[in-house]
Structures are given as C-alpha cells and as structure tokens.
Amino acid sequence: MSERCAVIGIGQTVAKSKREDVSIAGLVREAALMAVEDAGLTFADIDAVVIGKAPDMFEGVMMPELYLASALGAVGKPLMRVHTAGSVGGSTAIVAAHLVASGIHNRVLTVAFEKQSDSDAMWALSVPQPFSSPLLAGAGGYFAPIIRAYMHRSGAPRDIGMKVAVKDRLHALKNPYAHLHLPDISLKMVEDSMMLWDPLHYLESCPSSDGAAAMVIGSERAVAQAESDTGRRPAWIHGMAMRSEPTSFAGRDQVNPQAGRDCAADLYRQAGISDPRADFDMAEVYVPFSWYEPMWLENLGFCAEGDGWKLTDAGATSLIGGGDIPWNCSGGVLSSNPIGASGMLRFLETALQIRGLAGEHQVPDARRALGQAYGGGSQFFSMWVVSVDKP
C-alpha cells in the first residue's frame, strides 16, 4: 500500500429476517448515513462509493447499484459494484480502501447489503444451468461433506461444532445489531435442533437476514479531520489481501484451501504478523456453519493443522469464557447473515473493536484485529488487518 488509510466511520442496520419497513434503498441508506455521520461527515464529503452484494437474483434486481445511486449520495461520483460470491463484503471494503491507498480519493464510502426477504436465496442458488449440477441442497449441503472430511482428518469430537454454535450465540446476546438473540442457548438446545445436513444441526447454521453494513475509509488527512471532529479514533489498515482458486480439480484441498493459506501469508507479510494467535487481540472470521471455526483457525495459522478444534474446545475463542484469542465477538455469521454484507460485517466489527466502540462485546484493549471473509466453495478469500497504531 502506498498511502496510509483507516476506517473513520461505521454504520450497520439491525439484522433481522424481514425488514418490511424499508425498501432496498432505505436499507442501504440507513447503514450508509450512519457511517457517514459517525465520521462527522455528510454525503457531500464522500468522493466515491463502492457497493457490494452477493448474486443479484437474491433480490431480483439486476445490477442494483444503478438504482441505488441516489440513495447512497453517489450522484456525480464514481460508483463501483463488486461481486465476488460470499467473500464480497470483504472484497468490497478492500476495493474501496485501495481507492484511498492508491492516493486517488480522500474519503470513500463502502456499503454491502442483502435483503433476502425480497427474494429466495435457496431458489437463486439452485437455478438449473445447462451441463452443470445444481446446488439443490444450498450452501449447507455443499459444505457438510467437507466438514465431515475435516472431522475424519483431525479426529475432532462431534460436539465441537455445537460448542461454536453456543459460543457465537452467547456473543450475539451482547450485540444489539445481531439477528439471533437466543438467551436460552445451550449445547442441548443445539443438539435437539433438527439435523439439516449431517453433522450440521439447524442451530449450527447461519440465519437468513436482511441487513446492510457501511464504512467510510479515509486518507491520513481525512483521519486527522475525523478525529478532531468526532473524538473517535480510526482503525488503521495494515494489510489487505484477496486470493481465489478454482472450484474443483483433482487433489484440491477443500478442507484447508491453499487460497486461504496464501491470502493469510500475503496479509501477514504486509502487516508484520509472525504468530497470529499472539499478535492479534481478536478476529472476526466468516463462520456460516459452526465447524468452519476450527477449520479456519488452522487455515489462518492460529494453530497447527489438526489442532483447530482443540482451541475451540478449550474456550480460547470465547470472549465470555476469557479466551486468549476471541473470535466473532459480534456473534458472527452464525448470528446475522445478510449474505452480501456478512463479509463486510466481519471487517466492520474488527474496526469497531479497534476503535473501542463495540460496547458490551468489546475485547478489552484490542489493539490489532483480523477480518476474514470467504465465498464460493471455499475458493474466494478476502482479509484485512486493522490496528490502533498508525502504520
């Protein structure tokens, strides 16, 4: 990165099953306006807008950024639309940050959303295509066999996924923006919920949410202005990386994908991370199905391959349990899943923690955090590192 840049504004909507009180434009504007005002700005201060979301068929609007131009205050400005599957919320933030890091713009607004209640994501994922097998089981059916391969490979006990499901829902109780608030959550409740795709119970899966997330990313100059106007500190970006690999080929490791490992290696090089578990104070990682926590603990180098489940089992990733490396303090994707925004929420939550604004789910004295999003059949990755310290 050539120019220093940081998150200076954050906005998000409450995630819920159906936001029937707002249009798509109303939903994205709610988050965008909150981010812009958090930075002490108005839309007029924004130089460019970068918007991301998952497939357009999830709402039934083709290239909706065109229709959203006015709602996002983008008229007369550059407007870009990113789509990189499930990793899109992260990729969108990265594309926006590069517009500042490259020295082209001073303040860029980035927004991601999904309004799943306007259409049917399961249908959109399952439209028959010539000469290709449809994903009739949805995402859970796709990932369950990969999870079973992980269990077989690592020898993890069967209750690890359920422990993640409970832990993230306990975190969500401390996040007023989270979709699922399940005060009675327990291992027994997860175990008693319907088995959807063995080994994934209903409560080990992410919900379908309506929601939007937004951030303002500013240059060094914009940071100074925002700090003096709002008194809130920035979250400096220390590294950003994206990696993609093919969907399938003989020998592809879908449990521990090379693209994820390469992406983390590139990111850690940029940010000077040598021991992720020690160097990070927290992480927000895309865990839409419970078992992806131990799998990504390994993929991201927080432990040796095969040991991820041991960290989860020991409570290392629990904020409430006092773990040394809390993961998904917001409740994660397991508690809120506006698909296109889910990746951005990971990135946004790291910035919220670094700025010390996470409220009840704040990690005390969080100084450096990792945000990660993945998509497709675990083949698209986007990641960033944010810190209290200026790079």
Next chain:
Amino acid sequence: MSGFPDLTSGNRPVGVVSFAQHDNVRREGAHNEVEMLMPVVAEVFGNIGITKDNVGFICSGSTDYLVGGPFSFVAALDAVGVWPPRAESHVEMDGAWALYEAWVLLQEGEIDAALVYSFGRSSPGNLSEILALQLDPYYMAPLWPDPTSLAALQAQAMIDAGLATEADFAAVAARARRSALGNPKAQVAYDRSPEDLLTEEYEVAPLRRHALPPLTDGCAAIVLAAGDRAYEWCERPAFITGIDHRTEAHAIGARDLTHSPSTKLAGEKAGVARSGVDVAELHAPFAHQELILVDALGLGPDVDLSPSGGALAANPMMSAGLIRIGEAARVIWSGRADRTVAHATSGPCLQQNLVCVLEGV
C-alpha cells in the same frame, strides 16, 4: 523504450499492451460463455508472448442476469485457471470498470501487470425484458420499460429541445456502419446513405431500426502493464493518462436526458481537453447518444469518431465498453493516432459513464 506521457490521473504510467475480442455475433449458439472466452484469453496473452503467470491481478466484468444463474463469473475464472491461487476480483459491471479496478491496484506499485476480461451473451434470453429488471424494482421495473423505449424518450427529448433531428441520428448510424466495414469483428456493417436509412419504419418513434444497437454475443480481454514492463511487451504502449467514471441519478424523471453531466465531469477529470484528440471510441448504443457524448466530451469536428463502428456495429453486453478501450489502444499501437479517448456506459439512457484517455509516446 521512449519514456512516458504526463499523467492526469494517478501517478504511475499504466499502458494497454494487448487486446483481443471474440467475433461479435447475433447468436453464438453452440458455445457457452466460457467456450467463447477461452480463445480470447489465450489470444490476449499470446499476442505478447506471456501467460497468466506474468500477471499479478485478474479482474473481470459480467452479470448473472444474462446467464440466468448465480455466480456466472466463477465458471469463467475456473477456466482461466487460478492455480496456484491468484489475487482476483470481479465487478458486476462492464469490463471497462474491471479495467479501472485493475488500474487502481497498479497505481500502488505492488504488481506490474493485470489481466482484465468481460463477457456477455444477449442471445439466451430476451434482453429487453432482462434490462427492465435493472430498473427501480418498486416503481419502474413492474412497468417493464424496455431499453429501446427509454432511449426513444431520450431521443425525443433531444428533438423537442431543438438539439438534433432524426436526420442527425441517421447520419450517425450511416457513418458508424460504414466505418464498421473496415472492422472484421463488426456484426452490423453497411454502406447506406442517411436518406436511405430514414425510409425505415420506426421501432419506437423517433428511433428507426438503424438507430438501435444489434443484439450481440461477445467477450473481450485486455492486458495492462505498468512502467517499463509495458515496453517489454509492446513497442508503443497506449498509456492511460487519465481515467475517471461518474454516475447520475437512476430515476429518468430526475435527469436532463439531453445532456450527460456524468460524462462531462469524467472527461474533465480524465483531462480529455488537455490536448488534441485523434480518435474517440464512444460506447453509444443508440445513435442519438453519440451526439450527447460528443457534446459532453467537447470533441471537435476533426476527431475521428468510433472508427470501429462503435456499439452500433456490435454491442456485446458487459464488453462493449472494454472493447472501446481496446479499439482506442489499437490505433495508438499502429501509429495511426497519438492520443485517443475511450468511453464506456452503463444503465438506462447513459446513467453511468467512464472516460479513459490513452496516449502513445
């Protein structure tokens, strides 16, 4: 190697060094998007003797609604072959914006080259119905306004404002299709007089058939290279000296359709007027839109307009903008032009516009 031009945008010279496009056809029935794209990607690398191992970033443009399924970019990326894993991104926009994203990344200096590609087929569906789904989903889309009818409103507004006549539209179309006779990739090319074209029936008044773009299946690819690397792969790179894009409001009623303030602003930011323009490749799907763009960019009568025939000769969705950049680069490589302008558009009635200035040294 002979130096770099002054830059209006950015701080690192980035050049278009290779360009390839598929034959633009009405119906590429037997080949799917991936099968169309692969020879084009092979050609764009083969032209300059490199492989995907030589580029540090891949960025593509496409839209799911043309394919009729989610994640249409994935199959294309799989075929391009991102192994070992690559830094990669995708915009749900014309490839010209994918090129912009790659150009931004090249500005930072971590990578020296990028592959950009885009693809789209109009033939599998009914494009008029599909593009109606691009409109405001609550107030516009339920009325199913087709793009030709919206463009006709724009053309009529020009006539009502005294800015143009139907004969002006016919003159644009006659020139574009005559130019297209020299473009082996063109889909619609002919030599007919404007008077002859004016005898055609209206499709949607005041637009007759000649003022409409063809329905096209196509795809395109470009390689960008920065600094000295550009000269390693290309004798006379077409350097991007200015690039910018702007959007307007979506609601048709909120805009003055007879002008394109977003093109004007993007042109100013890209520095179009800083020096003379030899060639301008304009993405004007409808004939009257060329008149709006020429005015917005301040192009004089000496500028050679869309010598490829432009979008009236072939209008592959998601690629027609990227192809304009490729065509504007080709005339610099050949020495026919020193300074060119490429333009790309998206959305109804020129809602969103990108302007790219290219220069050879």
